[in-house]
Amino acid sequence: MMIAVLLLLAGWSLLAGSQPRQFSRIVRHGHLPNRTGIAMRWAGAALLMGALVILVRGEGPSFGVLAWACLLSISAMAVALTLAWLPKAISAT
Amino acid sequence: MEPTFRASMNWLHTWSGVVLGSLLFAIFWMGTLSVFDKEIDRWMMPASRLALPEQFSYETMRPAYKAALAAKAPAVLMLVPNERNPVITALWRNADGSFAQRLFDPSTGTELPDQGTFAASRFIYPFHYTLNLKVFGLGYWIVGLCGMMMMVLCVSGVVIHRKIFADFFTFRPERKIRRATLDLHNVAGVLGLPFHVVISVSGLVILFSLYFPSSIWAVYRQDARLFGREAYGSYVRPPARQAADLVSFDAIVAKARSVWGRGEPNYLYVFNPGDAAACVQVNRASEDVVSNISHVVYVDGVTGEMLSANKPEKPAAVTQRFIAGLHFIQFRHWTLRWLYFGLGLAGCVLIATGLLFWVESRRERHRKLGRSGARVVAAVTVASVTGILIATLAFMVTNRVLPLGGSAFGIERPAIEIVVFHLVWLLALLHAFVSGGRAWVGQCWTISVLALAAVLLNALTTGDHLIRTLADRQLWPVAGIDITLLMATVIAACVALRLARSALADPRASQETGA
Numbered sequence: 294m295m296i297a298v299l300l301l302l303a304g305w306s307l308l309a310g311s312q313p314r315q316f317s318r319i320v321r322h323g324h325l326p327n328r329t330g331i332a333m334r335w336a337g338a339a340l341l342m343g344a345l346v347i348l349v350r351g352e353g354p355s356f357g358v359l360a361w362a363c364l365l366s367i368s369a370m371a372v373a374l375t376l377a378w379l380p381k382a383i384s385a386t
Numbered sequence: 387m388e389p390t391f392r393a394s395m396n397w398l399h400t401w402s403g404v405v406l407g408s409l410l411f412a413i414f415w416m417g418t419l420s421v422f423d424k425e426i427d428r429w430m431m432p433a434s435r436l437a438l439p440e441q442f443s444y445e446t447m448r449p450a451y452k453a454a455l456a457a458k459a460p461a462v463l464m465l466v467p468n469e470r471n472p473v474i475t476a477l478w479r480n481a482d483g484s485f486a487q488r489l490f491d492p493s494t495g496t497e498l499p500d501q502g503t504f505a506a507s508r509f510i511y512p513f514h515y516t517l518n519l520k521v522f523g524l525g526y527w528i529v530g531l532c533g534m535m536m537m538v539l540c541v542s543g544v545v546i547h548r549k550i551f552a553d554f555f556t557f558r559p560e561r562k563i564r565r566a567t568l569d570l571h572n573v574a575g576v577l578g579l580p581f582h583v584v585i586s587v588s589g590l591v592i593l594f595s596l597y598f599p600s601s602i603w604a605v606y607r608q609d610a611r612l613f614g615r616e617a618y619g620s621y622v623r624p625p626a627r628q629a630a631d632l633v634s635f636d637a638i639v640a641k642a643r644s645v646w647g648r649g650e651p652n653y654l655y656v657f658n659p660g661d662a663a664a665c666v667q668v669n670r671a672s673e674d675v676v677s678n679i680s681h682v683v684y685v686d687g688v689t690g691e692m693l694s695a696n697k698p699e700k701p702a703a704v705t706q707r708f709i710a711g712l713h714f715i716q717f718r719h720w721t722l723r724w725l726y727f728g729l730g731l732a733g734c735v736l737i738a739t740g741l742l743f744w745v746e747s748r749r750e751r752h753r754k755l756g757r758s759g760a761r762v763v764a765a766v767t768v769a770s771v772t773g774i775l776i777a778t779l780a781f782m783v784t785n786r787v788l789p790l791g792g793s794a795f796g797i798e799r800p801a802i803e804i805v806v807f808h809l810v811w812l813l814a815l816l817h818a819f820v821s822g823g824r825a826w827v828g829q830c831w832t833i834s835v836l837a838l839a840a841v842l843l844n845a846l847t848t849g850d851h852l853i854r855t856l857a858d859r860q861l862w863p864v865a866g867i868d869i870t871l872l873m874a875t876v877i878a879a880c881v882a883l884r885l886a887r888s889a890l891a892d893p894r895a896s897q898e899t900g901a
Contacts, residue, residue: 294721309555355676356719359712362580363725369555369577370732377557 301368304340399542408770416514418730424470425863426506444635450476467492502799571739588713619696626663642668678711765818772829773814779836786843830882
């Protein structure tokens, strides 16, 4: 379960980082090359699907899919909230 | 009519949200608490904080059955004790139609003292699907309408969200309150969308026989019994009007187990108790499956012979039970239970921020035009959001303050708790009207104080303080409620401090909001 959570957080982070708006919030004046953005998107999606495979194998098809769907939302919210305060935290350090 | 489809959806989203937002918040809040209804029951009924016996004999349920028999109940439902609800709970209707609930020790079968509360199982849980409005089933219909409108809000919200992918992770708390509120509304709405849709749809599907009765009438006409028999394998028989004693409960459960293969029952429902035609409905607990599946076996209460075992359910019934299971969460999975709780809170944030955004985007314009709309909605929003939290906490504090068996002005203890809940909620609304924008700060402080008081009162009146409950495995449900209350204390205090600080920093804004 913990590995699945970590994969989901990493997957959403990559998907968020692939968006120019979020990228520029984290890396000041940073430019995200188009190819890198696409690669990050695919890698992010793969990690999200990897979490599904782990959960289905560990929890069974019904509980696995349900836990994945719930964790998908919660982990995405966690990434969104982290991104909200991350620039402030980075500039403070 | 609006000029474009998107504008029409925007109008629909805005006004259905404003009109039903308060009710939706109440339903979501109570539904979220219902995820831990049994744990709240343990907190509010200290006598039920018992350990499960290592070897449970179903015969321990005999005193509960005898109590129903003495009350001449036509049927008695007996809940089998389990990890979350470690007491034997017997429920029946008395001969005069009044409802009775008694608790029994799972080790000895002795009756526990009346706890004098409806707690979560009989107040908070039914509130989220009936609003406790029983007249003409009005509550069911209002909640059903809210469920339908929640789906309308989800769909229209997606349609009007122009940059749904670009804004996927966008929450900018540093921006002006209006923008930050909309960001939070979008994040909670878009990222929690699957949960919001599933929980609304499943809520409607559970009560499909009420909301969509034509689906049954089309095939079975008015014969509800035939539908119950074919869909769920239900069985009924009339009383023989001859006295007879019930066979051993262990033998009844053994007979049911011979059908299931594995699994324990979650309840025993005795029809015609004390009669020669007594029959016992034994239902397999759905702890190990998502579906709220009904594996029902009917056993003759006098001979112990099997009368009927449910046939394989029809595909429509299987689908309905699976969707119902997604909503009921009767399965034993603590991670999922906490995830449901978190997503339920996200739903509350979604509704609250939607209402707040409406108020913030109209406050200035309405003030200039001399309209009272924004002020009225602002007050109702405060009462709907912080007001219901205060009322819930007042309900819990009252539970710990009132002595067992206490009554006032002819009102019994359970009713006093409920009167306090509604009275405090009404006072929160009045306070919001009188205080304007300052109401948020005041009500956040009230939440903080009441949540802390609830924890302290629990420790004082039961001796189950946090250190003790954390050390004892069987008291973890109580510890969980106490820790959640302490977290509420801290969060509410932080919000109150931040709001008070921003009011000081921007006196002009606070003037506008009445601070």
